[in-house]
Amino acid sequence: xxxxxxxxxxxxxxxxxxxxxxxxxxxxxxxxxxLILLNGSRYTVCLNLSAMxxxxxxxxxxxxxxxxxxxxxxxxxxxxxQHLSVPRQRIIxxxxxxxxxxxxVSRDAIKTLKSLFLASSKPQTQ
Numbered sequence: 001x002x003x004x005x006x007x008x009x010x011x012x013x014x015x016x017x018x019x020x021x022x023x024x025x026x027x028x029x030x031x032x033x034x035l036i037l038l039n040g041s042r043y044t045v046c047l048n049l050s051a052m053x054x055x056x057x058x059x060x061x062x063x064x065x066x067x068x069x070x071x072x073x074x075x076x077x078x079x080x081x082q083h084l085s086v087p088r089q090r091i092i093x094x095x096x097x098x099x100x101x102x103x104x105v106s107r108d109a110i111k112t113l114k115s116l117f118l119a120s121s122k123p124q125t126q
Contacts, residue, residue, distance in 0.1 A: 026075040
């Protein structure tokens with residue numbers, strides 16, 4: 001995540017050239033996917049969410065690990081996770097300076113993410 005990769009997507013009429021770090025999340029909309037950017041912009045691309053996962057892996061390689069699929073409807077950028085709420089079943093995404101985005105997810109997905117973050121915050125022993 002140290003270098004910001006450029007990724008490309010097509011809408012019906014446009015080619016989007018975006019910095020991967022600007023994408024907060026992807027939201028499924030039937031056979032399409034809505035990209036939600038940090039500045040609040042939204043674009044709809046001609047890929048379903050599974051195809052989007054493949055496109056991210058193909059274009060970003062190992063950097064695609066910055067994203068995680070949380071349920072059937074969302075892929076989130078892990079660097080923007082600010083708040084996990086198990087009782088409310090939602091994740092709040094944002095950078096702490098601008099607008100936030102609430103993503104509804106299952107309790108299991110939130111618990112899995114919580115474990116992931118807690119495990120990565122523990123000091124490594126050798």
